[in-house]
Amino acid sequence: MKKYKYVINNLDCANCAREIEEYMNSLDDFNNVVVNFNTSRVIFESDKCFSLDELNKIVSSVEDEAYLTLNEENSKEYHLSVLIVAILLSLVAYIFKTPKWLSYSLYIISYVLLLYKIAFSAVKMLIKNHSLNEYALITISCLGAFFIGDIMEGIMVVSLYTIGKILEEKAINNSRKSIKDLIDIKQSYANVLIDDEVKEVAVEDVKIDDIIVVKSGEKIPVDGIIIDGKTKIDTSSLTGESEFSSVSENDEVLSGSINMGDVIKVKATKTYSDSTVYKILELLESATDKKTKTETIVARVSKIYTPIVLLLAILIIVLLPLAHVSFSDALYRGLTFLVISCPCAIAISVPLSYFSGIGAGFLKEQISAFSGESASALLSTVNQNSVTSIPRTISCALPDLTLSSEGNWGLSFQEEGKTPVGNASIQELASMDAYYAQDTSEKVLYLTFDAGYENGNTPAILDALKKHQVKATFFVVGTYIDSEPELIKRITKEGHTVGNHTWHHPDMSRISSIEDFQKELDYVETAYKNVTGKNMTKYYRPPQGKYSEANLQMAKELGYKSFFWSLAYVDWYQDNQPSKEEAFSKLLGRIHPGAIVLLHSTSSTDAEILDELLTRWEEMGYHVQPLENIISTSSATVQQHT
Numbered sequence: 343m344k345k346y347k348y349v350i351n352n353l354d355c356a357n358c359a360r361e362i363e364e365y366m367n368s369l370d371d372f373n374n375v376v377v378n379f380n381t382s383r384v385i386f387e388s389d390k391c392f393s394l395d396e397l398n399k400i401v402s403s404v405e406d407e408a409y410l411t412l413n414e415e416n417s418k419e420y421h422l423s424v425l426i427v428a429i430l431l432s433l434v435a436y437i438f439k440t441p442k443w444l445s446y447s448l449y450i451i452s453y454v455l456l457l458y459k460i461a462f463s464a465v466k467m468l469i470k471n472h473s474l475n476e477y478a479l480i481t482i483s484c485l486g487a488f489f490i491g492d493i494m495e496g497i498m499v500v501s502l503y504t505i506g507k508i509l510e511e512k513a514i515n516n517s518r519k520s521i522k523d524l525i526d527i528k529q530s531y532a533n534v535l536i537d538d539e540v541k542e543v544a545v546e547d548v549k550i551d552d553i554i555v556v557k558s559g560e561k562i563p564v565d566g567i568i569i570d571g572k573t574k575i576d577t578s579s580l581t582g583e584s585e586f587s588s589v590s591e592n593d594e595v596l597s598g599s600i601n602m603g604d605v606i607k608v609k610a611t612k613t614y615s616d617s618t619v620y621k622i623l624e625l626l627e628s629a630t631d632k633k634t635k636t637e638t639i640v641a642r643v644s645k646i647y648t649p650i651v652l653l654l655a656i657l658i659i660v661l662l663p664l665a666h667v668s669f670s671d672a673l674y675r676g677l678t679f680l681v682i683s684c685p686c687a688i689a690i691s692v693p694l695s696y697f698s699g700i701g702a703g704f705l706k707e708q709i710s711a712f713s714g715e716s717a718s719a720l721l722s723t724v725n726q727n728s729v730t731s732i733p734r735t736i737s738c739a740l741p742d743l744t745l746s747s748e749g750n751w752g753l754s755f756q757e758e759g760k761t762p763v764g765n766a767s768i769q770e771l772a773s774m775d776a777y778y779a780q781d782t783s784e785k786v787l788y789l790t791f792d793a794g795y796e797n798g799n800t801p802a803i804l805d806a807l808k809k810h811q812v813k814a815t816f817f818v819v820g821t822y823i824d825s826e827p828e829l830i831k832r833i834t835k836e837g838h839t840v841g842n843h844t845w846h847h848p849d850m851s852r853i854s855s856i857e858d859f860q861k862e863l864d865y866v867e868t869a870y871k872n873v874t875g876k877n878m879t880k881y882y883r884p885p886q887g888k889y890s891e892a893n894l895q896m897a898k899e900l901g902y903k904s905f906f907w908s909l910a911y912v913d914w915y916q917d918n919q920p921s922k923e924e925a926f927s928k929l930l931g932r933i934h935p936g937a938i939v940l941l942h943s944t945s946s947t948d949a950e951i952l953d954e955l956l957t958r959w960e961e962m963g964y965h966v967q968p969l970e971n972i973i974s975t976s977s978a979t980v981q982q983h984t
């Protein structure tokens with residue numbers, strides 16, 4: 343018995359998937375049929391080899407517009423133009439004093455435009471499968487509304503239903519796209535060097551110690567170590583970092599990373615089945631192929647739900663007149679019951695909530711966890727049966743995290759309003775000219791911004807700072823200076839400090855030589871001087887929160903002061919910004935004397951709330967000072983302790 347896998351298109355809801363799955367399982371030629379609405383996949387076992395035409399006849403007998411393909415296609419979309427025309431025609435008939443025959447003609451045209459697909463699907467399902475679905479309920483209720491004279495109510499019902507379908511389809515397609523983008527990190531082949539000749543082999547056939555040639559623009563197929571060449575790699579699909587990382591000989595590279603520079607040779611240290619990409623895809627497949635408990639319950643209930651709802655509606659229509667309710671009123675109430683009891687209200691809620699968890703939670707938070715610790719270390723801790731068990735570790739330390747492992751800056755908040763415990767103490771860091779907070783009872787704080795790129799929020803931030811006469815420090819990457827010279831000039835002119843966040847935003851803890859370390863900083867210094875004509879203040883913030891004592895000593899030898907933070911929150915996702923309430927909860931609840939606050943200049947939420955935030959801090963008795971003040975006060979504190 344052979345296993346087959348196809349893509350199913352134009353699948354409307356989880357209930358539709360269940361009906362196709364049950365029907366195919368009832369046929370003798372199919373075994374273990376799974377129709378997964380979440381991934382648009384149909385998997386089954388069979389001794390018979392079916393053509394696509396044969397399979398599509400079977401699928402369309404259940405869901406008229408559903409069909410199978412070997413590869414993903416764009417799903418159908420409801421035509422907005424048809425919806426708009428139908429609504430406009432009905433409004434003309436309703437608002438304007440048109441002849442009765444014209445009004446009814448317009449209403450009928452509107453009904454036909456809105457209902458013909460829904461009614462056709464309902465009739466086809468009834469004839470072929472002797473069953474009723476949500477389309478039947480919508481059709482009956484809308485036609486009933488027409489015949490009792492509530493024509494516009496029927497039009498509104500089917501219009502809102504159609505709009506709901508459009509929004510549903512858009513949300514599902516967006517989530518599916520996110521999942522597809524994640525799946526695309528796999529490289530299907532590898533260029534293996536065999537007897538001084540490059541041969542293309544399947545990625546599954548790569549063995550440990552094989553030498554792989556990775557050309558510019560290609561994905562690294564398996565985890566390995568660079569043995570020849572140097573380049574820049576794009577790890578955004580794994581780490582969420584938009585900046586390219588520089589790698590050279592003896593550097594470890596992960597599968598799924600994209601070579602953005604010169605040709606490199608990579609020695610495979612893992613087979614494909616042990617590589618980072620495989621484990622990610624395995625997690626995703628495991629999560630999407632298994633039905634949740636809720637989905638299973640809905641699938642069982644929805645099978646009998648529609649007939650029960652229809653029977654109850656009939657009972658309402660029949661029995662209410664016995665209680666001295668007019669037949670027209672009873673009919674109206676029965677039709678209303680049909681509308682509000684549509685099973686798609688239940689069935690659709692399952693995949694949408696499921697997609698929210700998989701598409702948003704997994705892609706934006708779980709994958710970005712790879713920037714906080716090595717992929718191999720992270721994956722070794724994952725429960726292979728559950729995506730939700732992946733630990734939330736993010737490069738910019740979250741306030742809720744416990745202490746990070748060595749090399750990753752982390753915080754543990756012991757008591758609200760008190761300085762959190764960091765990976766290293768204030769005194770330990772100060773001995774290396776590094777700081778994360780000030781040891782003080784004075785209500786002073788230091789405001790800093792990380793700026794990796796510009797998306798239009800910095801001007802509003804600068805306006806708020808100017809209004810409150812607050813001086814902040816902006817830690818910028820080199821590309822920011824090149825792309826936003828006028829903003830850099832404004833930041834400097836208004837008395838703020840521009841700090842060094844390195845040129846490429848790499849993991850600096852991996853740099854072992856002071857020469858290479860210095861290059862990342864010198865490039866930024868040069869760019870800044872070219873724009874402003876001034877020397878850059880030697881303030882340094884480790885990218886990704888990654889550091890080592892050796893790094894901090896290097897920075898110190900180069901005359902730099904290093905700055906971490908004691909208060910930050912998740913504000914860096916441009917497409918998933920925290921609410922105003924969430925921001926205030928973190929930034930007000932966990933403020934403490936001597937805090938170094940880290941915000942991101944890319945955050946629209948931060949730009950929106952900064953004026954009010956500064957006001958509230960002032961009302962709490964806090965005042966913002968420039969970073970230079972923490973240097974002198976912390977030095978004095980160290981001397982006292984020594």
